Amino acid sequence: MTLSVALGPDTQESTQTGTASSTDVLTAPDIPWNLVIWNDPVNLMSYVSYVFRSYFGYSEAKANKLxxxxxxxxxxxxxxxxxxxxxxHAVAMHGYGLWATVEKASGGPGSGSGGTGSGRGKGKRG
Amino acid sequence: MAKAFKYGLKGITGYLEPSERDLLRSLFDDVISMLEPEERANQDPLAALVGLDAEAREPSDRALKRLLPNVMKDDDEASLEFRRYTERSLRENKIGALRAAALGLDKDELVLAPADARHWSTALNDVRLVLAERLDIRDDADAEHVHRMQDWSQAEDVEGYLALVYNFTTWLQESLVQAMLASLEA
Incomplete structure (x- = not known):
């Protein structure tokens, strides 16, 4: 992965990357996987929220909720x-210094954790 | 005394004293040297070129492990396999951001374009992750304990000094991220 993909060449473009790949998610036929972010006592809440907004293109409300x-x-x-x-996404998160792992979606209770969407962003594209 | 980063007409601007610049430069350099992949004599140059590292291992150093974590929580084997394909470029990306931030310290005026701000925020974050491991910050209570150390005259030992450095980089990163969030609204 290049620097531009991992860190985003600019906010706009990384937003598009996140949005584009998550659009594909909706039609992907294979078993879904989850991207999990873990708490740690170091990362600033503002920074984590900023990463969710700029990388995934999430709204301020959604980024803060997550x-x-x-x-x-x-x-x-x-x-x-x-x-x-x-x-x-996990490698990109590691680039930002967030503690991220991937796991197979269980489909059971708790796996959706209410409102965490499939990565639909603010829809900045086109 | 450093001034908080702020977002304005010129973009994101900040101010750091020469001694603060020297401190940050050495912190960035320390993390760069931690992340630099070791050169191996028998390494396949083509594999290295495309970012493969068949010899990659989960780091034994806790701070390095935090910078380069396993991608799966309960599957060390799959994590290692993934690490062999991705760790080298992750290291290089982190080093790139740290170098860019260090270079920015050489300029008189601290004016950060959006790309500079991203490099600075990740570089400061990686520095803080390493300092936090050295300070044994494991939970929010540890973090709060370290956060209470604000008086430079209290820094009597290495840990006290590290705590103050940690708090300085925390303050600096927080002000930068607030400025970056303000720029998202603009």
Whole structure:
């Protein structure tokens, strides 16, 4: 992965990357995987929220909701998609210094963690 | 005394004293040297070129492990496999951001374009992750304990000094991220 993909050449473009790949997620036929962000005592809440907004293109409200879920519950599923897609997101998150892992979506209770969407962003494209 | 970053007509601007610049430069350099992949004599140059590292291992150093974490929580084997394909470029990207931030310290005026701000925010974040491991910050209570150390005259030992450095970089990153969030609204 290049620097431009991992860190985003600019906000606009990384937003599009996040949005584009998550659009694909919706039609992907394979078993979904989750991208999980884990709480740690170091990362700033503002920074985590900023990363969710600029990388995934999430709204301020959605980014803050996910950030608070990480902070309070210890973890949050912030995106899902194919294994390759969430792995790519995980590397990008590691680039930002967030503690991210991928896991197979269980489909059971708790896996959706209320409102964590499939990565639909603000729809800045076109 | 440093001034908080702020977002305005010129973009994101800040101010750091020469001694603060020297401190940040050495912190960025320290993390760069931690992240630099070791050169191996028998390494396949083509594999290295495309970012493969068949010899990649989960780091034994906790701070380095935090910078380069496993991608799966309960599957060390799959994590290692993934690491072999991705860790080298992750290291290089982090080093790139740290170098860019260090270079920015050489300029008289601290005016950050959007790309500079991103490099600075990730560089400061990586520095803080390393300092936090050295300070043994494991939970929010540890973080709060370290956060209470604000008086430079209290820095009597290495840990006290590290705590103050950690708090300075925390303050600096927070002000930068607030400026970056303000720029998103603009």
């Amino acid at each position: 950030m608070l879920e990480v902070h309070k519950k210890g973890r949050s599923i912030v995106a899902h998609g194919s294994k390759e897609q969430v792995e790519q």
